[in-house]
Amino acid sequence: MLSEKSKTLAVLTSGGDSQGMNAALRAIVRTALDRGVEIYAIYEGYQGMVDGGDNIRKMAWDSVGGILHQGGTVIGSARCKEFRTREGRRQAAYNLIAHGINSLVVIGGDGSLTGANIFRQEWTELLNELVEQGEITREVADANPHLAVVGLVGSIDNDMFGTDMTIGADTALHRIVEAVDAIVNTASSHQRTFVIEVMGRHCGYLALVSALATGADWVLIPESPPNVENWENKMCEVLMEGRRSGRRNSTVIVAEGACDINGTPITSEYVKKVLEERLGADTRVTILGHVQRGGAPSAFDRNLGTLLGHAAVNYILSVDPSAEPQLIGFHENSVTHVPLMDCVQKTHQVAELIAAKEYNKAMELRGASFKEIFRTFRTLVRAKPHQHEHDQAPKRLAILCSGAPAPGMNTAAWVAVRLGLDKGYIVLGIENGFDGLIEGHIREMDWMSVNGWASRGGAELGTHRRIPQGKDFYAIARHLEQNQVQGLLIVGGWSGYESAYQMHIRREEFPAFNIPMVCLPATINNNLPGTELSVGADTALNNIVEAVDKIKQSAVASRRCFVVEVMGRYCGYLALMSGLATGAERVYLHEEGVTLRDLQNDVELLLSGFRHSKRLGLMLRNERANELYTTAFMSALFEEEGSDLFDVRQAILGHLQQGGDPSPFDRNIAARLAARCVQYLGEKMEAEVSDSAFIGMLTGKLQFTRLDDFQRMVDYKYQRPKEQWWLKYREIAKVMAKPST
Numbered sequence: 001m002l003s004e005k006s007k008t009l010a011v012l013t014s015g016g017d018s019q020g021m022n023a024a025l026r027a028i029v030r031t032a033l034d035r036g037v038e039i040y041a042i043y044e045g046y047q048g049m050v051d052g053g054d055n056i057r058k059m060a061w062d063s064v065g066g067i068l069h070q071g072g073t074v075i076g077s078a079r080c081k082e083f084r085t086r087e088g089r090r091q092a093a094y095n096l097i098a099h100g101i102n103s104l105v106v107i108g109g110d111g112s113l114t115g116a117n118i119f120r121q122e123w124t125e126l127l128n129e130l131v132e133q134g135e136i137t138r139e140v141a142d143a144n145p146h147l148a149v150v151g152l153v154g155s156i157d158n159d160m161f162g163t164d165m166t167i168g169a170d171t172a173l174h175r176i177v178e179a180v181d182a183i184v185n186t187a188s189s190h191q192r193t194f195v196i197e198v199m200g201r202h203c204g205y206l207a208l209v210s211a212l213a214t215g216a217d218w219v220l221i222p223e224s225p226p227n228v229e230n231w232e233n234k235m236c237e238v239l240m241e242g243r244r245s246g247r248r249n250s251t252v253i254v255a256e257g258a259c260d261i262n263g264t265p266i267t268s269e270y271v272k273k274v275l276e277e278r279l280g281a282d283t284r285v286t287i288l289g290h291v292q293r294g295g296a297p298s299a300f301d302r303n304l305g306t307l308l309g310h311a312a313v314n315y316i317l318s319v320d321p322s323a324e325p326q327l328i329g330f331h332e333n334s335v336t337h338v339p340l341m342d343c344v345q346k347t348h349q350v351a352e353l354i355a356a357k358e359y360n361k362a363m364e365l366r367g368a369s370f371k372e373i374f375r376t377f378r379t380l381v382r383a384k385p386h387q388h389e390h391d392q393a394p395k396r397l398a399i400l401c402s403g404a405p406a407p408g409m410n411t412a413a414w415v416a417v418r419l420g421l422d423k424g425y426i427v428l429g430i431e432n433g434f435d436g437l438i439e440g441h442i443r444e445m446d447w448m449s450v451n452g453w454a455s456r457g458g459a460e461l462g463t464h465r466r467i468p469q470g471k472d473f474y475a476i477a478r479h480l481e482q483n484q485v486q487g488l489l490i491v492g493g494w495s496g497y498e499s500a501y502q503m504h505i506r507r508e509e510f511p512a513f514n515i516p517m518v519c520l521p522a523t524i525n526n527n528l529p530g531t532e533l534s535v536g537a538d539t540a541l542n543n544i545v546e547a548v549d550k551i552k553q554s555a556v557a558s559r560r561c562f563v564v565e566v567m568g569r570y571c572g573y574l575a576l577m578s579g580l581a582t583g584a585e586r587v588y589l590h591e592e593g594v595t596l597r598d599l600q601n602d603v604e605l606l607l608s609g610f611r612h613s614k615r616l617g618l619m620l621r622n623e624r625a626n627e628l629y630t631t632a633f634m635s636a637l638f639e640e641e642g643s644d645l646f647d648v649r650q651a652i653l654g655h656l657q658q659g660g661d662p663s664p665f666d667r668n669i670a671a672r673l674a675a676r677c678v679q680y681l682g683e684k685m686e687a688e689v690s691d692s693a694f695i696g697m698l699t700g701k702l703q704f705t706r707l708d709d710f711q712r713m714v715d716y717k718y719q720r721p722k723e724q725w726w727l728k729y730r731e732i733a734k735v736m737a738k739p740s741t
Contacts, residue, residue: 007148007317008038010056010096011105013073014045014112017293018154018168020301021073024107026064027309027736033061034735035317040099045108046115047080050088052095061740068583069296069549071171073154077108089119093126094135096147102321103148105312107167110160110344113151117325117341123147146321150312151340152305152328156292159203159350161365162336162343163329164700167308170300172199172206172292173213173664174542179288180214180251181455181661187249193239193281197268199292200255202351205370206292207255212377213667215414215454216251217242219381220258220266222354223362224374227261232274240279241383246448250281263357296549299541300665302581304330310732311335332700333532333725369672376675379422380415384447388424395685397678398485399445400430400437401463402496406522406536407662408670410460412491414453415674417445423682428483433464433492434499438475442483457539457661465495468502476503477512487516487681489674493523493534494719497694501710504692516684517707518677519694522670524658527571527720529713530705531696535673537573538665540657544578547653552582552616558647561606561617561638565631565652568622570718573726574657575622576733584618585737588625588634590718591727599629603641609739610646617646669697676702 011028013021025041032039039059042048048055057063067074082088096102106116127141153160158169176198187194200206204221211219218235220226228234239250252275258266268285275281297305312328315337326337346365353362363371388394397420401409413429420427429449431441453460468476480488490496497519507513521528524540544566551562564584568574572589579587586602588594606617617638621631631650639648662670673695684691692707705713715722 007103007321008040008100009103009105009313009316010040010042010101011107012042012045012049013075013077013154014106014108014115015077016109016155017072017077018156018166019071019171019293019295019297020167020305021107021154022067022070023297023302023305024152024154024167024309025073025075026067027306028105028313029059029064030061030736030738031310031313034738035313037317038100040101041075044076044078045080046083046092047078048076049092049095050080050082052091052098056095056099068302068581071295071297083115089122090126090129092119093123094130097127097130097136097140097144102144102146103316105150105152105316107152107154109153109155110347113327113340114344116149116151120147120149120325148316148319148321148323149325149340150316150328151325152308152312156206157200157203158205159347160343161346162327162338164331165304167301167305168293169205170304170665171295171298173210174298175292175295176206176210176288177213177664179286179291180210180216180253183286184214184249184251184455187251190282191248193250193252193275193283195252195254195268195271195275195283195285197254197256197285197287201257202354204255207253208370208373208377209664209668211253212373212380212671213454213664214251215380215452216253217381218252219377220252220254220271222255222257222259223350223366224359225259225261229261231260232278236275236278238381238383239275245383247451261357261359263355298663299545299578299581300538302545303577306580306736307335307729307732310735333697334699372672372675373668376415376419376671380418382422385418385422386424390424394424394426395486395682396426396428396484397487397489397681397685398428398430398442398483399461399489399491400433401459401461401522402433402490402492402499403463403465403523404493405459405463405658406493406524406534407457407539407658407660408535408666409463409491409522410453410456410458411662411667411670412520412522412535412674413461414450415671416489416678417450418447419675419678421445421447423678425682428485429461432462433466434468434476435464435466436462437479438468438472440479440482442479454667455661457659463492467495467499473503473506473510477510480512480515485515487685489518489520489677489681491520491522493525494527497528497710500692501707504707507690514690516681516690517692518680519707520673520677521694521696524574525568525571526573527569528694528696529710529721530694531698532725533669533697535666535670536662539660539663540567540574541578541581542663543657543660544574544653545581547651547656548578548582548618551651552618555616555618559610559615561619561642561646561648563619563621563631563635563638563648563650565621565623565650567653567657570624571720571724572622572625573724575620576726576729579620580729580733580736582618582620583736584620585739586619587733588619588621590622590625591724592730594626594629599634599637603638605739606638606642607645610642672702680704
């Protein structure tokens with residue numbers, strides 16, 4: 001019998017697969033069911049819609065259990081020639097209407113989303129044709145006059161307008177950066193040159209960001225070909241000068257759509273031939289290919305897919321079915337919706353501009369951050385800095401790291417040192433944070449001092465949690481004066497910000513403190529004011545997610561509940577966001593508190609679940625969620641109440657969250673923040689003003705906040721911002737973690 005219900009949803013994935021599609025699918029299904037709406041999954045994309053039958057399946061809560069960590073798409077994707085024909089779309093319409101489906105969420109690229117819009121435009125005519133052929137009744141057609149459509153972009157290329165990041169792009173960067181880091185190791189051993197080809201037919205995002213993140217020596221992207229006819233000579237000159245400066249290896253990253261200013265394709269094999277013939281370099285080519293699409297999705301892509309999927313359902317249920325289709329995207333760190341076909345049109349426009357050799361316009365359409373990354377990279381790949389003639393002594397800029405190590409600190413230092421030197425400054429490295437500044441451990445840095453730092457975890461300059469007290473300020477002032485420091489960049493966490501603020505309010509007492517200072521947020525805790533994201537937090541999230549994925553595998557085999565403790569001090573960012581990314585059924589935050597009643601309810605949920613064939617329990621706890629109800633206490637409580645039904649283990653992840661090489665996201669944000677900080681300090685030093693600030697990413701944009709505002713913006717007792725943007729995701733996490741009914 002044909003359904004005449006007002007709204008019944010279906011979801012499909014189409015086009016090339018991308019990591020994070022399963023997270024979006026899971027969120028769409030569970031949000032719909034939570035809203036009391038029937039939801040179907042269409043297997044094998046548009047082909048499944050045309051074929052119908054078992055390809056269109058009604059989904060239950062548990063239908064999408066255990067898929068968060070899986071790459072690809074569990075409901076499949078396929079190209080479909082039939083859907084390109086009127087007859088194929090009419091058959092697809094029949095198959096949807098036969099299940100009462102009149103609302104569609106499509107996860108795919110621009111081609112898939114364009115197909116969905118054509119289908120929506122023809123919907124009424126297609127149903128009328130089905131009525132004329134006697135396949136459906138007029139009543140059914142009249143009850144479903146419109147097909148509501150929303151789109152999510154699943155594409156590793158990050159090439160779609162309307163969203164800052166597409167589902168899968170972050171994970172693809174992980175695959176590329178992991179591969180390049182490994183290749184650099186073997187290249188250094190043999191003093192080889194590697195040419196690495198990455199995906200990106202019309203978009204150089206993957207090539208550009210991975211080149212910046214890995215410290216590559218040259219990059220070729222479609223949007224900005226080399227601006228000279230003999231670009232090969234320039235590339236060879238830069239690589240040769242780098243070898244003379246002491247580099248043992250060279251890396252060139254090529255986007256698959258790279259071309260020269262005449263539009264002639266530049267292939268990885270051609271680059272290899274040039275390097276061998278002109279430099280005599282021992283050169284190898286690595287084409288990463290589909291490895292970029294594979295593997296478990298990153299924490300970012302899991303959470304992005306979840307947030308967009310949740311928003312897609314809420315949006316499609318809230319609007320008139322005849323409304324213009326929307327693209328659900330992520331812009332300025334918030335979920336947004338914009339007209340779908342406007343985004344598709346602008347996406348195609350970039351490819352058209354590249355084909356027309358209008359490269360400057362193509363770069364403009366890519367946006368300000370893309371251009372900023374490109375400009376920064378062009379400076380960093382230089383074999384040595386620009387030479388400057390000074391009418392007076394060059395400005396002296398100092399850099400230190402403060403607080404616990406955060407992955408990405410080295411990337412920030414690498415960028416700051418090289419950009420500072422390129423501007424003609426003398427750059428000083430302060431060892432071991434404020435402890436080193438107090439002791440006078442300061443050394444002058446040169447271009448090669450930071451060679452290879454881009455990809456390293458930890459802090460090569462050394463770092464320390466010490467916050468200056470009493471006579472420490474006199475020692476700091478003395479060493480700043482002795483070294484003639486005129487600007488100070490502090491890369492670090494709470495202790496760095498607190499130390500800078502204490503120096504700031506003592507300027508009248510210590511004239512040496514009357515210099516511009518900037519704090520760059522670098523802490524895995526993500527507990528700093530003036531920024532939504534701190535350098536290091538993304539790497540920590542990925543470390544947690546990777547560990548929890550392994551824990552879940554062991555737990556499933558033996559009917560077990562794990563209580564996992566993560567860092568963050570009094571800030572629950574890591575706990576909540578890793579809980580969202582791993583599918584934890586409970587997250588304990590200090591911001592929410594933990595009561596005995598909460599624990600009693602959690603025990604009941606665990607007992608009920610394991611009695612009904614549940615095999616895994618996962619509870620995530622912020623390390624300071626509650627002083628009394630510790631991880632050990634919770635584990636003992638659940639173990640006692642679980643009796644023979646399930647057993648319990650605790651896992652305190654500890655310092656593995658701080659370790660490892662920084663993620664591509666952390667390398668990228670560290671580089672962008674450092675570049676802005678050097679620019680800010682340079683402007684203040686040149687103007688001889690002592691304005692000080694802390695930088696951060698707010699609503700997706702890099703902004704400075706006056707250091708004077710530090711005290712009013714924070715909760716000193718718990719060392720966290722008074723306003724924490726990520727808390728808005730608590731309810732989504734709770735919806736996703738609800739037990740099946």
